[in-house]
Amino acid sequence: MADDERWMRLALDEARAAEALGEVPVGAVIVRAGELVAAGHNLTHTLQDPSAHAEMVAIRRAAQAIGHWRLLDCTLYVTLEPCAMCSGVIVLARIPRLVYAAPDPKAGMSGSLQNLVQYPRLNHRVDLVTGVLEQEAGDVLRAFFRARRKPPRTDQQEPVE
Numbered sequence: 371m372a373d374d375e376r377w378m379r380l381a382l383d384e385a386r387a388a389e390a391l392g393e394v395p396v397g398a399v400i401v402r403a404g405e406l407v408a409a410g411h412n413l414t415h416t417l418q419d420p421s422a423h424a425e426m427v428a429i430r431r432a433a434q435a436i437g438h439w440r441l442l443d444c445t446l447y448v449t450l451e452p453c454a455m456c457s458g459v460i461v462l463a464r465i466p467r468l469v470y471a472a473p474d475p476k477a478g479m480s481g482s483l484q485n486l487v488q489y490p491r492l493n494h495r496v497d498l499v500t501g502v503l504e505q506e507a508g509d510v511l512r513a514f515f516r517a518r519r520k521p522p523r524t525d526q527q528e529p530v531e
Contacts, residue, residue, distance in 0.1 A: 371502075374469050377401050377447045378503045381471070384411040384424065385449045385510055391416055395510050398428040398448040400441065400465075407444060408432035424448060425456040429463055440464045449507040451478035451500070457486035461494050469499040471507030 377399055384397025388411035397411045410427030414420055425448050433439050445467040451474040452460060460468055460480075468480060468487055479486045480498060487496040 373404075374447070374499060374502045377406075377445070378449070378469065378471055378507075380406070380409065381424075381447045381449050382503065382507060382510065384409050385507070388412040388424065389510070389514055395514050396424040396448065396450045398424040398446060400428050400432040400444050400446050402436075402441075402444045407435050407441075421455065423453065423456050424450075425452050426459060429459055429465075433463070442466065445469060447502075449503075450474050450511065451482055452480045452487070453477045454479040454484075454486060460487055460496060461489075461492055464494050465496060467497045467499070469502050471501070471503045472511060473500065473504075 380399045381397040384399065385395040388397060389395035393412040393415055395412070399409045400407045408428045408431035410431055411424045413422040413427055425446065428446065429441065432441055432444065441463045444465050446460060446465050447469045449471045451470045451472065452468070453474070457479040470480065473482045475482050477483070481500060487498060
């Protein structure tokens with residue numbers, strides 16, 4: 371659990387890097403044999419690419435670093451439960467272990483809406499750990515969306531003299 375928290379903290383750093391760009395603050399890191407292989411954060415707006423989710427960015431970078439599309443013996447840490455696209459790529463990349471922080475009840479496909487990463491009819495199933503630093507990851511996301519929903523301040527009152 372201590373190692374999972376350590377790596378999730380790096381994923382949270384990636385989430386904050388996404389937020390600094392105005393992206394939804396989701397971060398991911400990929401680890402193999404106790405070593406960081408790749409990291410990524412959401413870049414969908416920056417790249418105008420709907421597939422540039424944190425997981426996808428990290429998976430692409432990891433495959434390039436390793437030199438193979440199969441990310442065997444790797445663990446993916448991500449601050450938000452993967453969507454259908456990312457869950458599918460996790461299975462296709464043969465990532466054996468997924469650790470995520472916060473569930474996504476609206477789009478999560480690694481346990482919330484469905485569980486694609488452990489779907490029994492697929493040829494690969496992923497070991498799944500959930501809730502690692504869930505509160506912290508959730509707080510980052512909630513603060514991001516709260517700031518965007520906040521109406522602009524209008525001072526209607528006259529100043530008191």
